Amino acid sequence: MPIEILMPALSPTMTEGNLVKWHVAEGDKVEAGDLLAEIETDKATMEVEAVDEGTIGKILIAEGTQDVKVNSAISLLLEDGEDASVLEGYAPKSGSTPAEEPKKSEEKSESSTQEPAPTPQNSGERIFASPLAKRIATDKGVDLNSVNGSGPHGRIVKRDVEELSSGKTSTAASPIHQPTSSGPEFEDVPLSNMRKVIAKRLLESKQTVPHFYLTVDCQLDDLMSARKQLNEGLADQGKKITVNDFVIKSVAMALRDTPDANASWMGDSIRRYKHSDVSVAVAIEDGLVTPIIKKAELKSIVAVSDEMKILAQKAKDGKLKPEEFQGGSFSISNLGMFGIKQFNAIINPPQACIMAVGAGEKRPVIIDGQVTAKTVVSITLSSDHRVVDGKVGAEFLAAFKKYMENPILLLAQG
Secondary structure, eight states, X not given: XXXXXXXXXXXXXXXXXXXXXXXXXXXXXXOTTOEEEEEEOSSOEEEEEOSSOEEEEEEOBOTTEEEEETXXXXXXXXXXXXXXXXXXXXXXXXXXXXXXXXHHHHHHHHTTTSOOOOOOOSSSOOOOBOHHXXXXXXXXXXXXXXXXXXXXXXXXXXXXXHHHHTTOXXXXXXXXXXXXXXXXXXXXXXXXXXXXXXXXXXXXXXXXXXXXXXXEEEEOHHHHHHHHHHHHHHGGGTOOOOHHHHHHHHHHHHHHHOGGGSEEEOSSXXXXXXXXXXXXXXXXXXXXXXXXXXXXXXXXXXXXXXXXXXXXXXXXXXXXXXXXXXXXXXXXXEOGGGTOOOOOOOOOTTBSEEEEEOOOEEEEEEETTEEEEEEEEEEEEEEETTTOOHHHHHHHHHHHHHHHHOTHHHHTOO
8 A cells, every 4th residue: 555645744833734845757667755845835935855755656736836735645665565546436535536637727727817917027016035045046046036937826936947047948927917097006906824813913913912011221332341341352253242142141041030931821731941042033035034042041142043043044935843843932023123113023922922012213311410312222022911921021121121231141141
């Protein structure tokens, strides 16, 4: 009996995924560990390896197919001694239909009566491409404006970039809405799996989690001075500490000092964590991910900085492993680099807190009756009131402010 190769669940929030590309064909022999396919999840494009050895007997789901349910059969593997005759009349237990056509084919037939719209070339519009395609384009020096996408909804996938870089030309065109003279011009942008999950989770968070907000201002002048001296000392190593690294380390130490804030709502209990596993929001093309600095309270600020740079790059390249972004006990969202003064972030359940970091700016501050200019940043803590009440939130922010305004305390830790 053939072995069913199933659509894997590559993240805890994944219920379906896009089968971007097959790396095997029917009749190919595979061994455990061989690369089978590329799957686009709600977080990234990831590679799927074979678990068993055998021969690919039949591919059930064509590459380019969107929204393939987790645990549905995507191909059949013949074991040693089996031949293709065992596939006759075989119905996958998962209910998948053999040789299922990708949705892009269905959409093409449904819209065959409409005139195709041209793909915009060098128009400055947003380019829709998988993270893997973008990475390959960067490596090969390919301008994505010159690539026609053959994936679902005209999305540029890996093979499109490879064909162009090897001299071949993709014939598929991206289906962009053709505006009429009587109505407004617009484009309906298809939702990626990541955007669908973000929309679902944030809506659920705002509807079910009782948010409340506390804001505090921190003076950064001593921190900026310490950062400058630290970076001068690290210059020969090619390292550079950012203000965000100080924020991460300050959060980790404040959570150590106020363990009641380092917690999650579990429905019938409150889970308090023993370590500060700090999730840091990183913006990527299709949304954002939150790689985690684990046990951050035990690491030096230099170690935190090194790890954060690696994780941020992996996030942008779509190379994060599930264990690098799943979990976390507390989140940070920093929009200071975009000039945002202050904002309220939405909690990422089951975590109880997320901290929003604004831009540091010169503000008038009264010290000993005198007005002076100081570099100040506004910090807003969003808390789940079922877990963290006002007193605990205030204690956490007081501890955080202490570390940010006395950075020498951070340099002695880890």
